[in-house]
Amino acid sequence: MTLITPSRPLSALVALSACLLAACGPKEEAAVPAATADAGEATITIRLGHVAPLTGPQAHLGKDNENGARLAIDDLNAEKILIGGKVAKFELLGEDDQADPRQGTTVAQKLADARVHAVIGHLNSGTTIPASRIYHDAGIVQVSPSATNPTYTRQGYKTAFRVFADDVQQGSVLGSFATSKLGAKKIAIIDDRTAYGQGLADEFEKAAKAAGAEVVTREYTTDKETDFAAILTKVKSTKPDLVFYGGMDTQAGPMARQLKTLGISAPMLFGDGACTVEFHKLAGEGAEGHYCSLPGVPLDQMAGGTAFRDRYKAKYNTDIQLYAPYAYDAVRVVAEAMKQVGSTETAKFLPALAALNYPGLSAQIQFDEKGDIKDGAVTLYQAKGGAWSALETMGGKPNN
């Protein structure tokens, strides 16, 4: 703590004096060129690594993350924030891990060799976890915008952070929403047998059962499947009043469509993976009435949220897929911590990051002792007229 507090006013002082000098410019002719030249010369380059699958079936999400991070880099460079009295120039090293654990560790080592100041990523839990060991050993801060497996922050690595509710946080909110708000008594659960889908479905099942609901069937698909008729027919035979799916929009969309074709009237409930614009495109008319959850507060309710959406669209000519705001936040919190302590050294800014309280795009970001987002609020949405409309924000249970 001693490191943080004194330097905060210090950096403010530096900024203030720079500003004053500039303001006094016209009067003191001699001092001005020197001062501005100084500010122009004294730059510090901060290199951030970013890892996500940029090829393969999840490439669209990976690119989305990278775009979100790049937007944050652009903003930071435009803002010309000062770190330790020097103008910070941020660079992003985007890497592709193909969602493959082996490649995940290879690029992690590459970033460690390149001595990046922090890493944003990875996207998947399966690559984030093995990579976190390398970052930890190399003393590099890692902030994942989207890996939800609880294990990631429970390995005792001080360098591991995430700006996203984990499966336990989200699963318990979904469970209580399903039972108390939707009044579901008989629930069918489907997951895609990925680390994400299975992890979320298991936590949801626990929470729903604890709240007294009955799980009438547990069915499975894969993250490459497009035909769900067989498992949905099985689901139909158990007459559930809610169908939960743990997986991504690419399966959830067609699944919702096929649910309608088969004449199942029960609504579906999804986690963040299906809480996307894409879901509506993929589900078409089948989207109406289903529910999903997304950690954090709705983008429209946050300061700068709508502006972010517009700027993203203007810059990349595509809509936000899913995790771009979280990737944006991940970059911003790292920069904020560096700014607060005026240093880019891990040893110095890591404690600041751990103690940060920052108004992000997705939520007010504070980390708990494991590096997870504290009291991760989760917002529930319902599909209405071709878009997700926010229903309510539920506070996450403190996880342990």
Add this chain to the structure above:
Amino acid sequence: MSVDPKLKARLGVVLIGVALAVLPFVVGASFGNSWVRIIDFALLYIMLALGLNIVVGFAGLLDLGYIAFYAVGAYLYALLSSPHLAIAFPQVFAAAPGWPVWAVLPLGALVAGLFGVLLGAPTLKLRGDYLAIVTLGFGEIIRIFLNNLNAPANITNGPQGINNIAAAQIGGHALNRPLELFGVMVPGVHLQYYFFLALTLLVIFVCLRLQDSRLGRAWVAIREDEVAARACGINTRNVKLLAFGLGATFGGVAGGLFAGFQGFVSPESFGLLESIMVLCMVVLGGMGNIAGVILGAVLLALLPEALRWGAVPLQQTLFGKVLIDPESLRLLLFGIALVVVMRWRPAGLWPSALRKRELAAHGEAA
């Protein structure tokens, strides 16, 4: 002035030995430790490719599910060297089994070998592409079981994978930690390199001995003509099963090393694409020729990584801007390389002398 050829050969061996010994330091100093890590993986791929070469190259049995044995070795190592079993079955295991690596690796090889025989047994009558699809199915079955055996009993931890796998320990030193040796800090990836290198050399030695053995000749015989081989008194059933079994053991060892190296295993590392990748190494390098297979493994392990590094700068010098995403370009060039090499060197980059002769003869006949 003439040099004794024996002396020349010995000198060559010494030179190669020295080169291999200093390789990680040279590479690490000039390109960074990530390249040492890539070379570590290349060594694992050499073991895998040599193992598959026994089945495909020596015995001529097309196997598209070879990665299953790698998975078996990796999961066995993971179970025996991580706290997973102790967490999942506290009443059976008080603590992580924590077996020494010298016990786990041979056990992994043995179990993988048994799986190899298990796969071989029902497929003895199958030929060519029927065998290919059955082995492919076998590989998928193993992967699906690994992915789903977290319930009713949590054996593999399902899609979440097994974490906190201890690195191999030699002489009380865990290989993922740097070691100070004669005042020089040797990073963990370098230590892994020497460990993998030693085992790779052992695998190469075993392969060389197998090739010239009675068994090796029997494999070639059934590859060339199974009916004739049987007529010559070769027990084709046993010989085929031995090919599957022995090939699988190498996969099992490589899998164990992979688990200890990564510290984490999950089913997504053992997909069909990995099997296809290893097969590409064997065929591209030169089926049946040990040196060729090694070459293929090294090339295919390094090529995508080299493209990862070189794709952007290359485009910038050629066109002044980045036209294609480096990630797409990487795979695109990989695909083109496969087509081009097969187009002009259909027997592989470094085919065995025998194969080359056969191909020439075949070309004349056609």
Add this chain to the structure above:
Amino acid sequence: MDIFIQQIINGLVLGSIYALVALGYTMVYGILGLINFAHGEVVMIGALTALTAIGLLVPSGLPGPVVVLGGLLIAIPVCMTVGFTIERIAYRPLRNAPRLAPLITAIGVSIVLQQLAMIGWGRNYHTFPPLLPAAPHQFLGAAITDLQIIIIATAAALMAALVWLVTRTRLGRAMRATAENPAVARLMGVDVDRVISFTFVLGSALAAVAGVMVAANYSIAHYAMGFMLGLKAFTAAVLGGIGNLGGAMLGGLLLGIIESLAAGYIGDLTGGFLGSHYKDVFAFFVLILVLVFRPSGLMGEKVAERA
């Protein structure tokens, strides 16, 4: 009972698509003895081309089915060209090469096509606009859509046409002769190269139809969609007896039905020990079992050793 009928219908729809793709594998295999691993990618290109064409045709205000037909008519020649080119570039030069070499080029071609599709069509999933009536009919308590009826009927019609072509026409006879023995066929005046090209083109046209069906039925298309589909179709072709047209159809339908029934009933049959996540295990298990007792597939002929 209605659930059982529904599962059979699910299986038939899935199986029809498998069967159409499997025909492409089996025709090429029958003639060249080669697994055309890139066939699944041709299906993908068919689906994406049709979607792009449909996207351009929608504003014209033509009725939905006409637009879909228009997309299909554009996708077919595109796929034919792709199939023709693949054979020329990747397979023809390797005709006398060792058996595994064309397998590797096929994998290479598959990767290249996928990456080109990703560069051209992007990484996102593309959706099929709602042009065809999607409201389900009730049939003995089970739901079936018009589109699904069309898929089953089209697949059946195309297979019948293909069988007619192979068994009744001059070209079909040339194909069978080439499959039997290329060298002798050549001596008999068959232009073997042309027959092989034609086989690829024909298989690719079927792939285009299958691609449009997949895209329409599941409403999505994606640059990576071909791989799994191709793999399943290949499994179906082997199950039925690769190289045999009837076998590909039987294998496709059977695989579809096995998958549906496995997903629906495996849990009940094993007392909850195995669930729908083991449906592929079950499918492969059936395949292995069939091959143990009939090493050349269900309808495959006993062939002599082929090196």
